[in-house]
Amino acid sequence: MTIKLGIVGVGKIARDQHLPVIAANPAFDLVAAASRSGQPVDGVPTVPDIDTMMTDHPEVVAVTICTPPQDRHVIVRDALNRGLHVMLEKPPGSSLSEVADLPGLAAAKNVALFATYHSRFAPAVAPAKAWLADRKITAVRVRWLENVRQWHPGQDWVFQPGGLGVFDPGINAMSSLTEILPHPPFITSAELSFPANRDAPIAATLAMTDIAGTPIAVTLDWRQTGEQIWEIAVDTDAGPLVLSGGGTTLEAGGAKTEAHDPHGEYAGLYRRFAELVPARRIDFDTAPITLLADAFMLGKRTTIDAFDW
C-alpha cells in the first residue's frame, strides 16, 4: 500500500529535496501539490490549497508542509483536522507556543505527525550517537561557521525579527547535538551579536551543560569565508569523537568514515515518515527550537558593525 501524498508549498527546499526524494521512494505516491502562487510542478497536478486538494484528490491521506513557518500553524491544524497525516519542514513553527497544541491535536485525530530535522538524518549522526552512548563525555565543542552571503544571498528575511539570523543554520547544529548526546543539553548563558542595521544575530556563542555538568561550548557564525565548518567535537574517556561536514564525516576510535549523498538526509526523513504513518505515531521533538528560544531569552546582546550584502 503506497501512501497517497500531497505536498503543500513548492519553494526551493521542496524542489531541491522533497520532490526528487518522494519520486525515488516507492512507499509514496505523490498525488498533488499545493501552491498559493500557482507554481507548476512537473508531472503532478497543482492546486491552490489543501481545500482544493482534498476536493479534487480525496485519495490523499498524508501531506508534507513546506510553506514558510510564519503561516504554517493554520495550515497544519487544517490538515490535522481533516484527518491527514502531517510531516513538517523545520522549524515546526514560528514560535514554541504556536506549536504546543499540535501533538495533542494529532493524537486526538489518530494521525501521524512528524516534525523533521534533516540534519539528524545525516549519515554519520546515528553512528556518532551509538559510539557516544557508552562513553563518559568530558567536554563538547560545537562550531557551525558558514557564509550567509553564499547560502542566503540577499535574503533579508533571515535578519528580520523572527528570522532567527545565525540560528537558522544553528537549529541544524542543535538538532544534531541533541540527537547524539546521551543527556539533554541546556543553555546557561549566551552572547548574541546583532549587526547595527539588523534585527537578528549574525553570530552567537552559547555556554551549555547537561545534568552531568558537561561543559558544552557552541560557536555559531555566519561571517565565515573560505572553508565552511559544521562540526561537533566530543572529548570522551575513550578519546575524541569529531562529527564534521554537517554529519557526513565521523572520526572516532581511530577510524574515519565519510559518506556523501546529496539526498541522503531527506531520504531518511521520508523512510521515517513511511514508518510513522501506518503506526499513526507522533515524532514531534521541540528540543532544538526550545534551545533557540532559550538563547534569545538568556542571551546578552552586543551590537556590532552593520551588515550589508
Next chain:
Amino acid sequence: MTIKLGIVGVGKIARDQHLPVIAANPAFDLVAAASRSGQPVDGVPTVPDIDTMMTDHPEVVAVTICTPPQDRHVIVRDALNRGLHVMLEKPPGSSLSEVADLPGLAAAKNVALFATYHSRFAPAVAPAKAWLADRKITAVRVRWLENVRQWHPGQDWVFQPGGLGVFDPGINAMSSLTEILPHPPFITSAELSFPANRDAPIAATLAMTDIAGTPIAVTLDWRQTGEQIWEIAVDTDAGPLVLSGGGTTLEAGGAKTEAHDPHGEYAGLYRRFAELVPARRIDFDTAPITLLADAFMLGKRTTIDAFDW
C-alpha cells in the same frame, strides 16, 4: 496526616509569603529551613542545604524551593531524586530546556511536582475563567504597567541577561492570561524596548492570537508612575469583562466584585500543593515561560534612553 515540609531558600518571598502561609495551613508542618547563607527563621531549625536537612530531619517528605532560578535546577533534581515532593516558586527555572526533564523525573520517582504561578490564585481569576468559558471572545487587551523603581529598587539583576526585565512581572500577566482564556494564546510579533545601558527590556508590546484568531494586544511597561495597572480586558458577545488589580477585581455582566487578601494567592498555592502531594500528581505548566521565550525569540529590539535608578 500533616505533610512534613522543608523550605529551601529563605529570601524576601519566602518570608513575606511562604512562611506565614505555611504557618496558617494545618495540612503542613514546617520542619526545617535551608539557607546557604545561614539566614535564621523564627521557630524553625535552619540548615545549610537539603543534604543536611534530610540527615537531621528525615521525616521531611516535601520541599518548597524559593532559591533564585539560576541555581534551581540542580537543587530540584536533587530533591526529586531523594523522593521528595517538590513545589517551585516561579519561574520554574532559568530556561525552558533546563526544566524539560523535571516532570519525567518526578513521574519516575512517583512524587508530586508543582510549578507555581501565584497570580493564577488571585481571587477573581477562577471566576473570570468560568465567566469566559461560555462566551465568544472578540478581543483581549492586557496592560501590566508598574514602576520598577517601586517594586525592585536598585535590583540591577532584573536588567541583567536572563533577568527578564519587564517580563519578570510579565510572567504574572502571562500566567493569568493563559489561565482565563479558553484557547491557548501564542505570540505573532513583539517589540522589546531595551534601555541603552541595560541587557533586558524595560517595556514590551506583544501581538498575540489563538486558534480562533482572537486579537490579543499586550502592553508591559516598567516605567509607570502613579497608579499601578495590572489588567486584562476581554470583549465578548455578552459584553466586556475586566480583570484588574492583578486579579483582585472583576467586572463582568454588570457586576463588580473585589477581594483583597495579602496572603490569598499563596494560601491557594499551598491548598493546591496539599492536594497534589497525596495524589502524587504533577502540575507543571510551562506555558507562561514559553510565551516569554517566544517574545525574546520573535521580538524586534529597540534601544531607548538609558535607565538609572
